Amino acid sequence: MNAAAVFARTGIRARATMGATPMRSGAYHWTNDNGQNIPFSTKNKPALAVGVVGFLGLGFALPFVATYWQHYKAGRL
Known part of the structure; x- marks a missing residue:
């Protein structure tokens, strides 16, 4: 396959999708705030330390x- 055919198809594909609205990738939306991208709270530092030590210690x-x-x-024995 030659390069001209590949580039021609790429342009056609790009023009065909110009007006299309992109779909969201997931059903959930989180704000871009500190601490909002993890499934646990980091506000209580002692509780976080106990949880991390317990989780890693058990493993x-x-x-x-x-x-x-x-x-x-x-x-x-």
């Missing part, structure tokens, strides 16, 4: 707890 501790449990079940 870090889970393999160790699972290993302990498997050794416990096997009678190796």
